[in-house]
Amino acid sequence: xxxxxxxxxxxxxxxxxxxxxxxxxxxxxxxxxxxxxxxxxxxxxxxxxxxxxxxxxxxxxxxxxxxxxxxxxxxxxxxxxxxxxxxxxxxxxxxxxxxxxxxxxxxxxxxxxxxxxxxxxxxxxxxxxxxxxxxxxxxxxxxxxxxxxxxxxxxxxxxxxxxxxxxxxxxxxxxxxxxxxxxxxxxxxxxxxxxxxxxxxxxxxxxxxxxxxxxxxxxxxxxxxxxxxxxxxxxxxxxxxxxxxxxxxxxxxxxxxxxxxxxxxxxxxxxxxxxxxxxxxxxxxxxxxxxxxxxxxxxxxxxxxxxxxxxxxxxxxxxx
Amino acid sequence: xxxxxxxxxxxxxxxxxxxxxxxxxxxxxxxxxxxxxxxxxxxxxxxxxxxxxxxxxxxxxxxxxxxxxxxxxxxxxxxxxxxxxxxxxxxxxxxxxxxxxxxxxxxxxxxxxxxxxxxxxxxxxxxxxxxxxxxxxxxxxxxxxxxxxxxxxxxxxxxxxxxxxxxxxxxxxxxxxxxxxxxxxxxxxxxxxxxxxxxxxxxxxxxxxxxxxxxxxxxxxxxxxxxxxxxxxxxxxxxxxxxxxxxxxxxxxxxxxxxxxxxxxxxxxxxxxxxxxxxxxxxxxxxxxxxxxxxxxx
Numbered sequence: 001x002x003x004x005x006x007x008x009x010x011x012x013x014x015x016x017x018x019x020x021x022x023x024x025x026x027x028x029x030x031x032x033x034x035x036x037x038x039x040x041x042x043x044x045x046x047x048x049x050x051x052x053x054x055x056x057x058x059x060x061x062x063x064x065x066x067x068x069x070x071x072x073x074x075x076x077x078x079x080x081x082x083x084x085x086x087x088x089x090x091x092x093x094x095x096x097x098x099x100x101x102x103x104x105x106x107x108x109x110x111x112x113x114x115x116x117x118x119x120x121x122x123x124x125x126x127x128x129x130x131x132x133x134x135x136x137x138x139x140x141x142x143x144x145x146x147x148x149x150x151x152x153x154x155x156x157x158x159x160x161x162x163x164x165x166x167x168x169x170x171x172x173x174x175x176x177x178x179x180x181x182x183x184x185x186x187x188x189x190x191x192x193x194x195x196x197x198x199x200x201x202x203x204x205x206x207x208x209x210x211x212x213x214x215x216x217x218x219x220x221x222x223x224x225x226x227x228x229x230x231x232x233x234x235x236x237x238x239x240x241x242x243x244x245x246x247x248x249x250x251x252x253x254x255x256x257x258x259x260x261x262x263x264x265x266x267x268x269x270x271x272x273x274x275x276x277x278x279x280x281x282x283x284x285x286x287x288x289x290x291x292x293x294x295x296x297x298x299x300x301x302x303x304x305x306x307x308x309x310x311x312x313x314x315x316x317x318x319x320x
Numbered sequence: 321x322x323x324x325x326x327x328x329x330x331x332x333x334x335x336x337x338x339x340x341x342x343x344x345x346x347x348x349x350x351x352x353x354x355x356x357x358x359x360x361x362x363x364x365x366x367x368x369x370x371x372x373x374x375x376x377x378x379x380x381x382x383x384x385x386x387x388x389x390x391x392x393x394x395x396x397x398x399x400x401x402x403x404x405x406x407x408x409x410x411x412x413x414x415x416x417x418x419x420x421x422x423x424x425x426x427x428x429x430x431x432x433x434x435x436x437x438x439x440x441x442x443x444x445x446x447x448x449x450x451x452x453x454x455x456x457x458x459x460x461x462x463x464x465x466x467x468x469x470x471x472x473x474x475x476x477x478x479x480x481x482x483x484x485x486x487x488x489x490x491x492x493x494x495x496x497x498x499x500x501x502x503x504x505x506x507x508x509x510x511x512x513x514x515x516x517x518x519x520x521x522x523x524x525x526x527x528x529x530x531x532x533x534x535x536x537x538x539x540x541x542x543x544x545x546x547x548x549x550x551x552x553x554x555x556x557x558x559x560x561x562x563x564x565x566x567x568x569x570x571x572x573x574x575x576x577x578x579x580x581x582x583x584x585x586x587x588x589x590x591x592x593x594x595x596x597x598x599x600x601x602x603x604x605x606x607x608x609x610x611x612x613x614x615x616x617x618x
Contacts, residue, residue: 048452129351254536
């Protein structure tokens, strides 16, 4: 009895492996084809994940990934005792929340309004122009903002004169008090077009009969917009909302790196910019990696949680 | 909505039309005007434009700033680097994504779930800035051109877009080719890819725009001037360092004294956005399509 069982446990994987090797020999071209992609993912995505271990080591520039001494959670203790990190974390959360509250509804409202335009050429023109800012980098957008808001030579001067304002114009790009608004508004401005594409496509799929039925029931234009258009967008809105909540730990590295400066650092510094300064400028690799790991871990937890809730609310809207 | 046009429109309807029109008009203005402003400012006479305000037309048009800018070597170096990054980076990315997406699109390919999950996981969790930096340092890729095209060679998101598209192609086409004795590479390049042009165009455009606009890799991994990217050069010029300081390599700053720093900044920005503005009308169509292809769940 025992010998038979032994043979079985050993025999089964061997047979499986043999069969698999046979399959691989037959389809070796497919494996050859996917090899570069798999190598790429392993080297450039998974090796850095192994590199995360330096968050638990005392890594010096001279040491290698493998021989740096282990220090447990010391780097995390150190990290949370730094007021600059706490500040970056707080900024990160607030900027994300503001972007969500003010930025999320904007493309929805915009698509509803674009949908109300009757002239199809005008509609197309509006749609096309709002996508434009998505084609340029944040560096260029900083340049555009500079051109508009520079107090000495910007277009803002013309606007102030038109409105009868006299005296000095504040520089919103270097002013702490208003900088979070600059971040949020410029984010809305750049990403509005991308959002409207998805919503407008969903709107174009709405059954026209629903509008006629609503009109017969006496629904006016704004009521139709609310009860038909917006109601039909419900599941699209839920999917995108959960997606955005899952991205809360990422407050916009590209953007803030490009548009912020030392004068507004106390209000604009987020985890990514903090990691960049601590790690690559001050060369505190281990502590910076700990900050990055904290961010990715919370970020992944958020994605998994929102996905779980999404599946409960509406099974079609879950991404996994 | 068009059907209700036959009916007589109420006063309320007309007022809402006006409100919507004004709102959208203002929005379009705030989107387009900044680009226009930069272009007009860059061809205006520095002294006339010093006072700021709106630039619906150039003031005393001159190309002096462009002449000054093109005297510097660095703008050409930066332009060349970004163009090369965009061209080779996009080519490599599309190629690698297609090679990876095709086997994953086949039901008979064993290991597809395992590999797909492995790639999907990289969308949820990543090593972060510092471990990636250390890896690239250990691979001796810092301060080389490779660092622009290889570490970002494949986006999992774009690869899945392509895989989904491949899956939508009827498998009968592939089966008949298999019977004719075609191998996997022949099927991919002769049958699948020619049928996937809309998806390929969309992801090529995503990669292309991404490459043209990327600057974090230029900031994080490259110090050498000869490898500087256009966006990084732009950041240096419009940033704190100032345009004239960075333009110092032009040597003779004689005529530059008639130019203000502002005009130089606007000119550099203009030079970096003009190519984008030229291709934009052609690309935005694909962009819309690409976002649509991508929003189909994978």
